Amino acid sequence: MSRIILSTESGADLPHDLASKHDVQVVPMHVIMDDQDYLDGSLPVQDIYDYYDRTKKIPTTTSTNAYEYHDFFAEIKADFPDCIIIHIGYTSKASSSFQNAVLASEDFEDLFLIDALNVTGGLMVVVMYAVSVLENDPGIEPAHLIKKIESIVPKARLAFVPGKLDFLRAGGRVSNAAYLGGALLKIKPLIELIDGNLVSTKKYRGKMNRVAEKLLSDFLNKYDIDREQLYFQYSIGLDESIKERMDDIAKEAGFKNVKWIQAGAMISTHAGPGGFGVAGLEA
Incomplete structure (x- = not known):
């Protein structure tokens, strides 16, 4: 066989x-940075954010x-x-x-x-x-x-909020412009996959701790996620207290297993530092 x-x-x-x-x-x-091509996985994510802080330029992918x-x-x-x-x-x-x-x-x-x-x-x-x-x-x-x-492809659900809108805008992967002006208004767009497209479906206001909690609540109310496994994604810079709170909510919601996944260089180039997301499979 x-x-x-x-x-x-x-x-x-x-x-x-x-x-x-x-x-x-x-x-x-x-990931392309300083005119050099890096294989995703070989480039430390922090280098991307250091590059942005130094040049105000965002790498491409x-x-x-x-x-x-x-x-x-x-x-x-x-x-x-x-x-x-x-x-x-x-x-x-x-x-x-x-x-x-x-x-x-x-x-x-x-x-x-x-x-x-x-x-x-x-x-x-x-x-x-x-x-x-x-x-x-x-x-x-x-x-x-x-x-x-x-x-099960149609049952895989993902929702996330980027950490920095500059990165999302530069990436050009979102199919609408709901995030425009968000930085000035302290608005964080919720990004979901709809028929394979990255779409901004909602806007959240406030600091990331409140936004993350609202995102997770909305996600679990919208989708009947299989309680066997839940995945949390984050990009470097997400506060540890937020992670602890998300773990508590997931436990209270009955999830048996929760795993945190750090966004790699390619995804981080679009999400920016301090982003948060959740993924699971509908029952």
Whole structure:
């Protein structure tokens, strides 16, 4: 029986320990800073914020290109001959990365691509679901596993507030302009994934401690999230007291497991320092 290998992109913010533990292969996206191209994962996130503080410029990001995907898939095939690769990708609505994976896949057999229509923790939720299914049923037929993953893509939910609007504006990934002027009014936009698009759906006022609590309350009221697992995302600079309060709320809401995930360099370039988000899978 052929081994199934799961893969994803660095934009999933899947921690190295989880990727290593569950043998998930991760291909890096890119951060461009000072005219130098850095692979996501090789650049300390703090360097991005130090660069902004020094220059008032925000790095840019680029997707994994088709040649990189070709090499990535070829290396997996070399390491695991006769394997079946299931690649769970960053939303095609906000990046060309998935389409580049499609182009690269034409040279391989037993390679299947799933557009998760999500980013960061929302993408990670889909990946970790696939991990759990595969580990609980190692002999599962690939077609059945793919069908199960595709069926939960619409149930993966992500909501976050950026830490600094300058970064969000520069990133240009949000499909409306609800955040404009927010810095002057101390407004923080709530960003959600709608049909694979990053959309500002609501505005919060006030300091991040109040905003984070309101975001989590709204998220849990809006979605019936499976209480088995909840993921919190943060970018460097989020106050520890906020983390403690979010943990308390999650425990009170009945979540059995809560894991904090730090945003990597690529996601942090768009979210800015001190951002907060929550992701989970609808029951």
